Amino acid sequence: MSISDKLSPVAVNFTLKDHTYDVLRKAIIEMNIYQPGTDLRLDERTLAENLAISRTPIREALARLAQDGLVEIIPRKGVFVNRKSRDEILEMVVIWAALESMAARLATENASDDDLRALRKFAMKKSINAASAEIEEYSDANIKFHQYIFDLSGCKALGKMADGLFAHMHAVRRRAMGEGDRVTKSVGDHMEIIDALDARDADLASRLVREHTMRLHDHIHKTWTRLENLSAAKTETI
Amino acid sequence: MSISDKLSPVAVNFTLKDHTYDVLRKAIIEMNIYQPGTDLRLDERTLAENLAISRTPIREALARLAQDGLVEIIPRKGVFVNRKSRDEILEMVVIWAALESMAARLATENASDDDLRALRKFAMKKSINAASAEIEEYSDANIKFHQYIFDLSGCKALGKMADGLFAHMHAVRRRAMGEGDRVTKSVGDHMEIIDALDARDADLASRLVREHTMRLHDHIHKTWTRLENLSAAKTETI
DNA sequence: GTTCGGTGTATGGTATACCACATAATGGGA
DNA sequence: TCCCATTATGTGGTATACCATACACCGAAC
Numbered sequence: 001m002s003i004s005d006k007l008s009p010v011a012v013n014f015t016l017k018d019h020t021y022d023v024l025r026k027a028i029i030e031m032n033i034y035q036p037g038t039d040l041r042l043d044e045r046t047l048a049e050n051l052a053i054s055r056t057p058i059r060e061a062l063a064r065l066a067q068d069g070l071v072e073i074i075p076r077k078g079v080f081v082n083r084k085s086r087d088e089i090l091e092m093v094v095i096w097a098a099l100e101s102m103a104a105r106l107a108t109e110n111a112s113d114d115d116l117r118a119l120r121k122f123a124m125k126k127s128i129n130a131a132s133a134e135i136e137e138y139s140d141a142n143i144k145f146h147q148y149i150f151d152l153s154g155c156k157a158l159g160k161m162a163d164g165l166f167a168h169m170h171a172v173r174r175r176a177m178g179e180g181d182r183v184t185k186s187v188g189d190h191m192e193i194i195d196a197l198d199a200r201d202a203d204l205a206s207r208l209v210r211e212h213t214m215r216l217h218d219h220i221h222k223t224w225t226r227l228e229n230l231s232a233a234k235t236e237t238i
Numbered sequence: 239m240s241i242s243d244k245l246s247p248v249a250v251n252f253t254l255k256d257h258t259y260d261v262l263r264k265a266i267i268e269m270n271i272y273q274p275g276t277d278l279r280l281d282e283r284t285l286a287e288n289l290a291i292s293r294t295p296i297r298e299a300l301a302r303l304a305q306d307g308l309v310e311i312i313p314r315k316g317v318f319v320n321r322k323s324r325d326e327i328l329e330m331v332v333i334w335a336a337l338e339s340m341a342a343r344l345a346t347e348n349a350s351d352d353d354l355r356a357l358r359k360f361a362m363k364k365s366i367n368a369a370s371a372e373i374e375e376y377s378d379a380n381i382k383f384h385q386y387i388f389d390l391s392g393c394k395a396l397g398k399m400a401d402g403l404f405a406h407m408h409a410v411r412r413r414a415m416g417e418g419d420r421v422t423k424s425v426g427d428h429m430e431i432i433d434a435l436d437a438r439d440a441d442l443a444s445r446l447v448r449e450h451t452m453r454l455h456d457h458i459h460k461t462w463t464r465l466e467n468l469s470a471a472k473t474e475t476i
Numbered sequence: 477g478t479t480c481g482g483t484g485t486a487t488g489g490t491a492t493a494c495c496a497c498a499t500a501a502t503g504g505g506a
Numbered sequence: 507t508c509c510c511a512t513t514a515t516g517t518g519g520t521a522t523a524c525c526a527t528a529c530a531c532c533g534a535a536c
Contacts, residue, residue, distance in 0.1 A: 013312075013313050015313055015518090015519065015520095016519075016520075017301070017519080017520090043486095043487080044487080044488070045486090045487085045488095053520080053521085054520055054521040054522070055488095055520095055521085055522085056294075056519080056520055056521065056522090057519075057520070057521095059298060059488085059489090060297060060298055060301040060519095063255070063298040063301045063302050064301050064302065064304075064305045066302075067302045067305040067306065068305065073488080074251075074488085075251050075253055075487090075488060075489070075527080075528095076486095076487055076488055076489080076526075076527045076528055076529095077487075077488080077527095077528070077529095078486095078487065078488075079487095079488080088395070091393050091394065091395035091396070092395060094340065094344070094393050094395070094396065095337065095340075095393075095395055095396060095399060097340065098336045098337050098339070098340030098396070099333065099336050099337075101336070101340075102332065102333075102335065102336030102339075106332070155329050155332050155333075156329065157326070157329035157330060157332070157333055158329070158332065158333060158336070161333060161399075253488090253489065253490095254489075254490075255489080255490090281516095281517080282517080282518070283516090283517085283518095291490080291491085292490055292491040292492070293490095293491085293492085293518095294489080294490055294491065294492090295489075295490070295491095297518085297519090298489095311518080312517095312518085313497085313498095313517090313518060313519070314496075314497050314498055314499095314516095314517055314518055314519080315497095315498075315499095315517070315518080316516095316517065316518075317517095317518080
């Protein structure tokens with residue numbers, strides 16, 4: 001075996017703008033943008049300095065983030081992380097419900113018995129975390145459960161689209177998870193969903209998934225009023 | 239009235255990159271990219287020359303189009319209009335079905351009686367075009383009908399997301415419309431959907447819309463095999 | 477003290493020069 | 507004649523300089 005065989009084509013097609021996009025996206029998703037006082041401003045020149053690159057790739061990355069709706073670029077004003085209003089969050093949850101219920105419907109046709117067994121096993125395991133009240137860990141597992149359903153649908157684009165929403169929903173789900181007895185209810189819902197998938201009942205699985213997500217919708221609708229005020233401070237554009 | 243009152247803030251915040259984005263997007267949507275022999279290549283420098291601007295705003299516009307999935311940027315190779323494969327189109331139709339069926343469900347709650355009367359009136363009027371076999375005109379009206387449902391849902395984000403798909407679906411819907419007796423079937427479907435909305439039957443409306451769109455899905459699945467070959471010529475990335 | 481205008485500074489927008497890589501064209505040697 | 511190395515050219519990627527606007531600050535006039 002020659003040395004060249006060991007040189008896998010990793011990092012071929014690597015570009016700074018793509019890397020910058022990934023870095024910024026991850027940073028935005030992981031930062032708690034709903035915390036009051038958080039600096040939502042992104043300065044091109046500061047970023048360029050911190051990342052030790054020029055502004056050009058940063059600007060292209062920002063343009064893509066703006067397309068995702070993660071940031072808002074206001075000419076000659078600045079680039080700001082897009083803090084979603086409660087209503088915008090609610091609409092995203094609706095879309096999520098639409099996509100995932102379709103995914104569940106498709107999964108009743110496309111998932112193998114083995115797939116469903118693996119899903120059930122995963123759900124059982126994660127319910128342990130729920131019992132021990134490790135919210136953080138359970139929250140991650142919970143998100144993974146939903147992604148699982150998208151995977152089983154066999155429709156990659158569905159999962160991809162949900163991923164886009166996920167960027168916005170990440171902080172939301174975490175926050176909502178800790179409120180009330182949503183965790184225990186959630187576990188029950190998931191089991192019912194798996195049962196419906198097992199039974200290959202497309203209508204039922206679809207309905208259960210939709211209702212499950214719409215309960216998150218209703219929860220946010222009822223309990224989150226503070227967000228509205230926070231986002232009201234967003235700079236107005238003409 | 240002073241002169242200043244006449245100076246509306248139009249074109250404030252106008253940027254070349256946004257304009258370029260709009261222009262390119264429109265051009266891509268309207269060109270028949272599935273026609274064999276069509277040049278799918280976009281050259282930054284040529285575009286810059288034609289639009290009489292520098293490459294910078296063009297590059298940012300292209301970055302956004304790539305995010306939309308409309309073009310593919312291959313480093314040091316070129317920028318290419320993203321000709322979707324049949325399977326990719328099928329997945330988009332699935333997503334469309336998911337979104338619109340949710341829109342119909344919401345519309346049963348949020349649309350007023352007046353809204354539905356207007357929708358019915360619109361559908362009746364457009365069926366005339368269908369009868370006179372003005373395919374082009376009917377196709378546009380057909381698309382408008384579906385957008386109407388999104389509007390009535392009251393969930394703006396749903397419509398916006400569908401708009402994104404619309405960019406890819408435009409050529410597809412047009413082509414499919416002319417095949418078989420899909421036009422007359424389509425008119426019947428639409429009337430049934432309106433009836434369900436009138437009856438405020440969320441489950442029925444949702445189901446009818448989904449089945450209607452999934453019929454397009456099945457139609458494409460059965461009859462479109464040629465596309466697969468066309469897109470096979472797409473340049474491979476590592 | 478208040479107001480209005482000028483000026484400085486920071487920001488994103490744009491133009492342009494150059495770079496690295498991919499590919500095609502070329503030409504010389506086997 | 508064919509093959510392979512070399513060179514030329516074209517592409518997107520990147521860095522940088524400069525521009526236009528928004529905004530804050532400050533000082534002079536009232």
